[in-house]
Amino acid sequence: MEKENDTMGTDFILLGLFNHTRAHQVLFALVMMTSITSLMGNTAIILLIHRDLHLHTPMYFLLGQLSIMDVMLVFTTIPQMAGDFWYGRNSISLVGCAIQIFIFLTLEGGECFLLAAMAYDRFVAICCPLRYPVLMSPRLCLLLAVVSWLLGATDGLVQAGITMSYRFCRSREVNHFFCEAPALVLLACDDTMVFESVMYVCCVLMLLIPFSVILGSYGLILETILRMRSVEAKKKAFTTCSSHLSVVGLFYGAAIYIYIRPSSYDSTDYDKVVSAFYTILTPVLNPLIYSLKNREVLGALKRAWPNRKSTGLGVRGPGF
Numbered sequence: 001m002e003k004e005n006d007t008m009g010t011d012f013i014l015l016g017l018f019n020h021t022r023a024h025q026v027l028f029a030l031v032m033m034t035s036i037t038s039l040m041g042n043t044a045i046i047l048l049i050h051r052d053l054h055l056h057t058p059m060y061f062l063l064g065q066l067s068i069m070d071v072m073l074v075f076t077t078i079p080q081m082a083g084d085f086w087y088g089r090n091s092i093s094l095v096g097c098a099i100q101i102f103i104f105l106t107l108e109g110g111e112c113f114l115l116a117a118m119a120y121d122r123f124v125a126i127c128c129p130l131r132y133p134v135l136m137s138p139r140l141c142l143l144l145a146v147v148s149w150l151l152g153a154t155d156g157l158v159q160a161g162i163t164m165s166y167r168f169c170r171s172r173e174v175n176h177f178f179c180e181a182p183a184l185v186l187l188a189c190d191d192t193m194v195f196e197s198v199m200y201v202c203c204v205l206m207l208l209i210p211f212s213v214i215l216g217s218y219g220l221i222l223e224t225i226l227r228m229r230s231v232e233a234k235k236k237a238f239t240t241c242s243s244h245l246s247v248v249g250l251f252y253g254a255a256i257y258i259y260i261r262p263s264s265y266d267s268t269d270y271d272k273v274v275s276a277f278y279t280i281l282t283p284v285l286n287p288l289i290y291s292l293k294n295r296e297v298l299g300a301l302k303r304a305w306p307n308r309k310s311t312g313l314g315v316r317g318p319g320f
Contacts, residue, residue: 011091012168012184016084017177017272028085031276034284035078041287042067045297052300058141059125060296062118065145066111070283073107076100077279081177094164097179102153102160104180108255108278109206110152115248116210116217117144123217127224155206162198166190176272178279183271203256211252218245247282247289254278 017031018024049055049064080100084090092100124135163181169189176183181199185192228234254277 011093011172012097012179012187013173014080014084014090014092014177014179015173015175016090017081017276018085020085031078031280032082034280035074038074038280038284038287039071041284042070045287046071048297048300048304052303054296054303055300058136058138059118059121061141062114062121062145065148066114066118066286069107069111069114070286072103073111073279074283076103076107077178084177092179097184098160098164100179101163101181101184102156104178104279105156105159106149106152108152109155109202110148111251112206112210112255113148113151114145115251116213117148119214119217119248120144123221126221151206155202159195159199159202162195166192166195176275178275180271180275207252207255211248211256214245214248247285250285251278251282 018028045067046064049060049067077100080092121136121141124132128135159181163184166185166188167190168184168187171187174183174187181195185195188195225234225238254274257274
């Protein structure tokens with residue numbers, strides 16, 4: 001016997017991140033400004049890497065892929081949230097929700113492996129500089145990017161498929177600002193043990209393995225830095241590693257909190273805030289920390305406007 005309030009074939013209602021109080025309107029404006037800044041920064045990085053031959057290296061190829069993912073991530077979540085806030089259209093169809101889950105998890109999973117590939121690239125550049133052309137060949141670099149996208153898409157397809165296979169017979173209200181799998185599964189009237197088991201396995205593969213690669217790479221980098229004789233070189237390397245690890249910590253910390261915490265812990269209001277960190281803040285931090293503070297990228301910006309007078313910033317030497 002079907003339950004009376006089975007919602008198969010009906011829309012979900014997204015409760016959103018903000019209400020219409022003055023304080024939340026200010027926060028909404030800040031989120032929109034951050035999102036626009038993210039789009040502009042990541043688009044600038046993509047165009048610079050495409051146009052400037054000096055940036056046609058493995059490191060910047062991976063940075064370009066990361067920027068593409070960040071642009072897509074913003075377009076996957078922010079327009080829905082903005083439309084719901086401005087026009088009061090809080091509904092999203094079952095198909096639309098499935099597509100949003102798939103794209104979101106594809107991008108998040110792909111970014112996990114891209115961050116690991118970037119950490120490996122920095123390990124090779126700092127610890128094995130003479131073998132860098134061999135260990136980070138164009139073929140291997142392209143393979144790392146393709147595998148990152150494919151693994152992310154596999155994760156998205158599996159989790160979206162399992163999530164949307166449930167019958168949603170409780171409230172249709174999703175306490176979130178976009179369709180995220182854990183928030184949606186809370187509405188299922190079936191046993192969700194299969195989802196929880198699959199999500200645990202996926203998270204171990206998509207989060208903990210790449211995170212271990214990152215920690216291992218930076219551990220070896222730290223060991224190499226400590227053996228450096230130049231104080232300036234040590235300072236520069238430490239600054240680079242701390243900047244990279246801050247973004248990695250923000251991204252992985254939030255993702256692990258959402259996807260690997262015990263299923264008995266239920267705090268959806270906190271979940272929305274944590275999700276905002278890695279869907280809104282991380283995309284705007286990536287171009288600032290990974291690229292725009294980079295001397296080679298600054299040099300590419302100067303070459304993009306050749307009529308501007310030199311500011312004295314050098315473009316020689318390694319980017320980090």
